[in-house]
Amino acid sequence: MKTILRIILILIxxxxxxxxxxxxxxxxxxxxxxxxxxxxxxxxxxxxRTITKDTNTSIELLIKPGVxxxxxxxxxxxxxxxxxxxxxxxxxxxxxxxVKNILKELxxxxxxxxxxxxxxxxxxxxxxxxxxxxxKKPVYDEHIWTNPNNVIKISEAISQAVKNHSPDDTSTxxxxxxxxxxNLQNLDNDFRMLSNTKxxxxxxxxxxxxxxxxxxxxxxxxxxxxGCSEQAEASxxxxxxxxKQTKQNSQKIxxxxxxxxxxxxxxxxxxxxxxxxTWHSIHNVSQTDFDSGKTYIDFMRDNFDNLNEALYDHSAS
Ligand SMILES: [Zn+2]
Numbered sequence: 001m002k003t004i005l006r007i008i009l010i011l012i013x014x015x016x017x018x019x020x021x022x023x024x025x026x027x028x029x030x031x032x033x034x035x036x037x038x039x040x041x042x043x044x045x046x047x048x049r050t051i052t053k054d055t056n057t058s059i060e061l062l063i064k065p066g067v068x069x070x071x072x073x074x075x076x077x078x079x080x081x082x083x084x085x086x087x088x089x090x091x092x093x094x095x096x097x098x099v100k101n102i103l104k105e106l107x108x109x110x111x112x113x114x115x116x117x118x119x120x121x122x123x124x125x126x127x128x129x130x131x132x133x134x135x136k137k138p139v140y141d142e143h144i145w146t147n148p149n150n151v152i153k154i155s156e157a158i159s160q161a162v163k164n165h166s167p168d169d170t171s172t173x174x175x176x177x178x179x180x181x182x183n184l185q186n187l188d189n190d191f192r193m194l195s196n197t198k199x200x201x202x203x204x205x206x207x208x209x210x211x212x213x214x215x216x217x218x219x220x221x222x223x224x225x226x227g228c229s230e231q232a233e234a235s236x237x238x239x240x241x242x243x244k245q246t247k248q249n250s251q252k253i254x255x256x257x258x259x260x261x262x263x264x265x266x267x268x269x270x271x272x273x274x275x276x277x278t279w280h281s282i283h284n285v286s287q288t289d290f291d292s293g294k295t296y297i298d299f300m301r302d303n304f305d306n307l308n309e310a311l312y313d314h315s316a317s
Contacts, residue, residue, distance in 0.1 A: 031056055033056050033057055033058035034055065034056045034057060034165075034166045034168075034169070035052075035057050035058075035086040035087065035162065035165045035166050036057075036058045036060070036084060036085050036086050036087075037052070037057060037058070037059045037060070037085060037086065037087045037088075037089065037162075038059075038060045038062065038081050038082050038084075038085035038087075038088050038089070039059065039060065039061055039062065039088075039089045039090070040062050040063055040089070040090040040091060040096055040099065041061075041063055041069065041090075041091055041096075041283065041284065042061065042063075042065070042282060042283070042284055042285050042290070043091070043115075043145040043151075043282055043283075043296060044089040044090065044091065044115060045059060045060075045061040046295050046296045047089075047151065047154055047155050047158055047296065048087075048089060048158055048162075049295075050155070050176060050180050050295065050296075051155055051158050051159045051162060051173060051176050051177060051180065052162055052169075052173070052176070053172075053176050054172050054176070055162075055166065055169040055172050055173065057162070057166075060081055060085075062074065062078050062081070062082075063284060064287075065284065065285050065286060065287045065289070065290035065291075066259065066284070066285075066286050066287040066290075067284065068259075068284075069095055069283060069284050070095050072095075072098070073098065074098060074102065079102060079105075082102055082106070082110075083105065083106060083107070083110070085110055086109070086110060086111065086165045087110070087111045087113065087158075087161050087162065087165060088106065088110055088111070088112050088113070089113045089115065089158065090112075090113070090114060090115070091114070091115045091116060091142055091144070092114035092115060092116040092117065092142070093116060093139075093140065093141075093142020093143075094139050094142060095142065096142075111161045111164065111165065113157055113158060113161055115144060115145075115154050115157075116140070116142065116144060117157075118150070118153040118154045118156075118157045119144050119147075119150040119153050119154065121140040121141070121144070122140065122141050122211050122212055122215055123138050123139070123140055123141065124138065124139055124140070124141045124211065124226060124227055125141075125211060125226070126226050128208075128221055128222050128223060129208060129222075129223050129224070129225065129226045130222065130223070130224055130225075130237070130238050130241045130242070131224060131225050131226075131235065131237075131238055132226070133225075133226055133227075141209070141211040141212065141227070143209040143210065143211065143212060143228070143281055143283060144212055145212075145282060145296065146209065146210050146211070146212045146213035146281065146282075147212040147213055147215070147216045148184045148185075148187045148188045148191070148300065149184070149188055149216065150212060151184050151296065152180075152181055152184050152185075155177055155180055155181070155184075156177065159173045159174070159176070159177045183297055184297075187297065187300050187301070187304070188216075190304055191213075191216075191217050191304065192217060194217075194304065194307060194308055194311070195217040195218055195219055197313065198308070198311035198312070198313050199220070199311065199312065199313070200220070200249065200251070200310065200311040200312040201220045201221060201222065201245065201249040201251065202219055202220065202221040202222075202255065202279075202307065202310055202311070203221075203222060203242060203245055203246050203249070203251050203253075203254040203255065203268075203274070203310075204221060204222065204223035204224065204254070204255045204256075204257075204279065205224055205242050205254045205255065205256060205264045205265035205267075205268045205269075205276075206223065206224055206225070206255065206256045206257045206260050206264060206265060206279075207223065207224065207225045207226065207227055207228045207257060207260075208221070208223030208224075208225065208226055208227070208228075209227055209228035209257075209281040209283065210279070210281065219307070219311075222241075222242070222245050224238045224242060224264050225238075228257065228281055228283055233263070234263050234264040234267055238264065239264065239267050239268060239271075242254070242264070242268045243268055243271050243272055246268060246272045246274050247272060250312070251272075251274055251310065252274055252275060252310075253274060253275050253276075253277050253306070253309055253310035254268055254269060254272070254274045254275075254276055254277075254310075255276070255277055255278065255279040255306070255310070256276055256277075256278055256279070257278065257279060257280075257281055258278055258280050258281065258282075258284075258285065258286060258289075259284060259285075259286060262276070277306040277309065277310065278302075278306065279303055279306060279307070280299040280300075280302060280303055282296060282299050282300075285299070
């Protein structure tokens with residue numbers, strides 16, 4: 001008993017000691033962030049992180065890596081975080097209808113950025129989709145970032161908001177934006193070159209949230225399901241059509257999406273000997289990829305390599 005009391009006493013002393021001596025030191029060295037940005041999805045988080053590099057900004061991602069964003073509901077703490085933010089960035093599509101109620105409660109001091117307001121919107125479509133969605137009222141596709149040119153427009157909106165909240169960082173923000181635009185333009189050039197020089201059909205044994213990408217670069221493709229909403233079970237008709245298309249087009253590569261259950265891709269691959277590669281929609285990312293610090297540009301570079309591998313250069317053969 002005496003030993004336990006002694007341990008408790010020591011713990012209390014350590015606690016008191018650290019409160020008195022350590023906390024003031026850490027709060028002196030760690031400067032309070034100048035601005036606080038709260039974002040809903042990974043692309044918004046990554047764009048804000050890139051634009052505010054080398055500034056004293058805190059950025060929070062609400063929809064955590066690896067989770068299904070369609071089942072996301074904000075916690076009371078999430079709502080407090082949004083209310084305390086200087087800049088709140090959300091995408092504004094169908095999967096973020098929960099945002100609407102929170103916006104009404106935000107103070108005028110919070111700058112609200114709806115990424116879909118920065119770009120020209122394209123309606124969801126069932127072109128080249130095997131399972132067309134029945135009786136669904138037409139909505140705008142929300143995966144606007146799949147076209148790098150849209151990311152330039154979104155980044156401009158974010159950098160303007162950050163400059164307004166933190167005028168001292170104006171030159172750093174501008175430098176980051178200029179650098180980012182160069183990287184995005186290089187990405188755009190590379191995809192354009194790929195679509196101009198290579199032909200072949202991209203077989204997507206999964207959902208297809210790449211409408212903005214396809215409108216910009218014009219690759220030939222076929223996919224199982226539209227959008228990227230809830231996971232679909234593979235129907236016999238879908239599997240049969242994908243296998244037929246893979247064989248007809250002599251495709252050695254078929255695609256799945258990140259965080260997919262992979263059922264369709266695995267079934268098609270086992271009947272065709274095609275290899276499965278991932279085409280990242282980047283709507284959400286895995287915990288591993290998030291922890292390793294992968295960026296939008298990194299995922300798009302992976303996409304470039306994988307599309308390049310899947311396409312045959314018929315003009316050269
Ligand atoms: Zn999505």
